[in-house]
Amino acid sequence: MRLLVVEDEEDLVDALRVGLVRAGYAVDVALDAPQAEEKLQVNSYDLVLLDLNLPGGDGFDLCRTIRRSDDGHAVRIIMVTARDRLDDRVRGLDEGADDYLVKPFAFPELLARVRALLRRDTPARTSVLEVGGLRLDTARVEAFNEGRRLNLTPKEFGVLHYLMTRPGHVVSTEELLEHVWDEHTDPFTNTVRVTVGTLRRKLGKDGLIETVISRGYRLREEPLETAKASGTKG
Numbered sequence: 001m002r003l004l005v006v007e008d009e010e011d012l013v014d015a016l017r018v019g020l021v022r023a024g025y026a027v028d029v030a031l032d033a034p035q036a037e038e039k040l041q042v043n044s045y046d047l048v049l050l051d052l053n054l055p056g057g058d059g060f061d062l063c064r065t066i067r068r069s070d071d072g073h074a075v076r077i078i079m080v081t082a083r084d085r086l087d088d089r090v091r092g093l094d095e096g097a098d099d100y101l102v103k104p105f106a107f108p109e110l111l112a113r114v115r116a117l118l119r120r121d122t123p124a125r126t127s128v129l130e131v132g133g134l135r136l137d138t139a140r141v142e143a144f145n146e147g148r149r150l151n152l153t154p155k156e157f158g159v160l161h162y163l164m165t166r167p168g169h170v171v172s173t174e175e176l177l178e179h180v181w182d183e184h185t186d187p188f189t190n191t192v193r194v195t196v197g198t199l200r201r202k203l204g205k206d207g208l209i210e211t212v213i214s215r216g217y218r219l220r221e222e223p224l225e226t227a228k229a230s231g232t233k234g
Helices: 010-022 033-042 059-068 086-094 107-118 154-164 173-180 191-203 224-230
Strands: 002-006 026-030 047-050 076-081 099-102 128-131 134-137 142-145 148-150 209-212 216-219
Touching (some): 002 010, 002 173, 010 026, 010 107, 026 033, 033 047, 033 059, 047 059, 047 107, 076 107, 086 099, 099 107, 128 154, 134 154, 154 173, 154 191, 173 216
Parallel strands (some): 002 026, 047 076, 076 099
Antiparallel strands (some): 128 134
């Protein structure tokens, strides 16, 4: 999942980026409101961590701008700010924020709130996703296939996470690049194909991730061998 951190305190930005990347997220950063608006116009984000006191603008205004955009309803927003007054918290939620977290905060709590919001529109009700024999724990950053622990890189984990939130659906290379990699990735790279290839090898020879020619990839909800044995087409 791809996150945008909108924050002008560079020490906090660095700490957030390190922690979020370790947790398996792709992270972009904007240090002021205009930079944030530019990145939001160009990229598609799953969640925005939004400070209120920003150079060049106001977090409340930016929140409204996000919500009024064409796909603004799909973006989760957590306001992360030192402004702890009740009327600020109420206004933030009324302006469209999904959550409001006051600084200073404990990073594990922030991660838990991020996970909770990102699974809001998925079948998962906890930090654990299960599809067929696959089990992925976003809190512990662990993945298993038929009980066998998978030693995944952060990007392999990110790809599997994204596919597991959309089992049976075709996900394009562009969509994976948009949601699993950050802004520094070359859009013409073959990194998605390479990452899917190494992930397949780690999952084993069960055809869980299939290529849909000219369209992308699909996570099967059962191994290919099982589907063939039961006569399922695909």
